[in-house]
Amino acid sequence: MDNNLNNSRELILNKIRNGKPQHVALPDVPLYAYKGNLIEGFRTHLTEFDGKFQEFGNRSEAIKWLQSELDPGKKIFSNIPDFQGTIATDSFKDPHLAHVVDICVAEGVLGVAETGSVWVNDEVLGVSAAALFSTDLYLLLDRSKLVDGLHAGYKSLNLRHHQYGAFYTGPSATADIEAVHITGAQGEISLTVLLY
């Protein structure tokens, strides 16, 4: 089979070499910026996507808020050092098992004012499946990690450094039935960003 596959590779590449159109120049992409206030823009767009927004003076206030808000009776997976969950972070060697998670807490890498998105990756999530299977996802975000637009966001990321990296923008949603917008499809049902 490997031989066949190699043949297909050569076959496809040869067809392309023989038939491709004449050279077209590659333009540069400008860093188009979002012009508004960073925190205002971030909050507005996040809430447009049904995300919840909480702002704190500093990180320890945000942690205190988590301690008072989250129900310790729930299965909480936390991947931040200063807030203990109720499930050990090494519980899900097999990610299938993460389906039991009710609440997931993680640190956001950066936030985008243009869209209200938060970048997360396999490292900050610990177990990506825990965030996706959770009902309520809480992402902490340092306000100095806000950038204006998506162009600036991608510029500060090195995509190859992480196996999984994603902009999460509000909780999962669908509009597949009569285009009725439904918050909470198959991933997390609520997403709260704690900006500190």
Next chain:
Amino acid sequence: MKQIDQVANGAKFIADTPHRESHDKCLWAARIRRDKVAQQIPEWEEMRLLASEIKKHTLSHLDYYLDEFEKNAIANGIHVHWAKDAQEHNELIYEIFKSHNVKTVTKGKSMLMDECEMREYMTERGIDIFEADLGERIQQLSNERASHIVMPAIHKLRGDVSRLFADHMNSDPDNDDPHYLNSVMRADMRKNYIKADAGMSGANFAIAETGGIVVCTNEGNADISANVPPLYVVSVGIEKLIPRASDVPLFVRLLSRSALGFHVTQYTSHYHGPREGQEMHIVIVDNGRSERLATPEYWEVLKCIRCSACLNTCPVYRRSGGLSYDATYMGPIGIVLEPSYDLHLYAQLPYSCTHCGSCGNVCPVQVPLPSLIFRWRNILVDKKEDLLVHRFQMDAAAIALKNEFRLSWAEKFALSALKNTPSRILNSKLNDWAVNHTNPVPPEETFREFYKKQEKQNKSKLDQ
């Protein structure tokens, strides 16, 4: 030989008023939202041009970028495969599944896998593929194709879905609240995710520079399918390549705004390798694309990023529904793509167009859809694949339009026919035009006669 009759299929959908009205309303709302968000971005038109140029550049060096992508993906720990056509694509993935003893697969949306009829192929061989996107799952349970690229079941009403789910998932047939139906789907899919042996998805973009893929979705189903099972298989058409990581934001900013009128999708996810203990495979698929690339005046169709903006704006598509095209791709992009898969079968599709040009105006990567539609009509006439009745009409027009004398005679003949034919015949089914119109009240004279008279009068006025 069989031909797809979009007009006849569409007529059935048009006759079904509740479905047609809901369909038209949902898609037009997406188009209006698209205009609104596009107008908020001063550089929008500049972005469309840039996106088009980047795609054109990539296609003009596609061999180089595919090679670079492959090299980098392998360095990221991804297994890369090449499939020349749909059959090889399916065989190859089946081999991967067989060697991993895969029984249950959850799958995100992929137009390419639909194109390859991958799901049917696996199902016949005893592998359960669960479409994990709500719309796609509705279509799977209905044994229907997707009727829209990003909203596969948008032609259905909530009542259709509640009956379908009641039949397959034991839900309440009398509860047609979309929120309830969504929760039924969520609960049902959880059972499948928990036992999934493999996950699958398509990709919106493949980045040559980094050897990774970008998947843009809303429901979280593709991310679960990628992040939970020990095996993740992705199919990528050769035209999905973009050169650099810095190109991604440009396309991401255009994609969802064009598709549904939202700034981004809820999940804009990037995969650059398997997680620990996982295997990741990417299948690079040609299936006719390299031939399109080699066809002058047609290759730019490969710029398409499958956003659906052209569907949402098309007056024919919005009223006749996606299933009327009886093809993987529908609407303007469908009538431009499908004849390249099977010219005879889809010969009538390029005629399902009013030439309003709107698709070309909204396309985020400036695919010249209107001229590509016109191009197919030329080819179809040259290859005598157009309808016989069209040929008679064109032959008659050729006779009448040959010179001024013949045209003026034809005008007189037409006016006399309009005046003298009994309305019973004129407004009968023999006259296609009269099906939804009444014929006009015939004027006294032809325009040419009227014009000549006016000219004579003016001249005599000047002479006085």
